[in-house]
Amino acid sequence: MKAVIAGTVIATALLVAAGMLGVASAEAPTSGTAATRLVSVEGAGSAQVAQGASAQAADAAYRQAMAAAVTDAQGKAEFLAGKAGATAGAVQDIAEQGGSVQCHDAESRYVEYEGAQPDFGYASRGVGVFASAPSAAAPPGTNSAPKPKKARKRKKHPAKAAVAVSCAVEAQVSLSYALG
Numbered sequence: 330m331k332a333v334i335a336g337t338v339i340a341t342a343l344l345v346a347a348g349m350l351g352v353a354s355a356e357a358p359t360s361g362t363a364a365t366r367l368v369s370v371e372g373a374g375s376a377q378v379a380q381g382a383s384a385q386a387a388d389a390a391y392r393q394a395m396a397a398a399v400t401d402a403q404g405k406a407e408f409l410a411g412k413a414g415a416t417a418g419a420v421q422d423i424a425e426q427g428g429s430v431q432c433h434d435a436e437s438r439y440v441e442y443e444g445a446q447p448d449f450g451y452a453s454r455g456v457g458v459f460a461s462a463p464s465a466a467a468p469p470g471t472n473s474a475p476k477p478k479k480a481r482k483r484k485k486h487p488a489k490a491a492v493a494v495s496c497a498v499e500a501q502v503s504l505s506y507a508l509g
Contacts, residue, residue, distance in 0.1 A: 377496070
């Protein structure tokens, strides 16, 4: 009888130990599920655009600026990865961060850009035109039409000398690279 009890105790102990090992192996991380290490960077770039550029020319310049921004971001990612003892791998995420157009004259003074705005990728671009709510009806017998304004005489100013203006469209992007 002692032998049967001892055998049952040993068999139970072995089954409990095997069950614990099975749970432990199921909870252990596997090599295929390791989290991907990333390096995330911001890139900036610019390209020349003509003062008074068309929408197509402005968009083309903005795309050149975005390409330069991606190149800038890639260089930063490679630098940071190298400092961490790794290499920058494939792009995991990319986001357009918008841009702007800056113009300056020959003396580095700000000049307002007069061309079409590039598609900066913002959710809402430009200014919308909204109809105003109808006003209350004017009392009968009154004239609600605005009075015409008298034309003002304008003084003639001498023509200004043409000043060379340089404009650049700037772009920003955000990228994440896998580390290898």
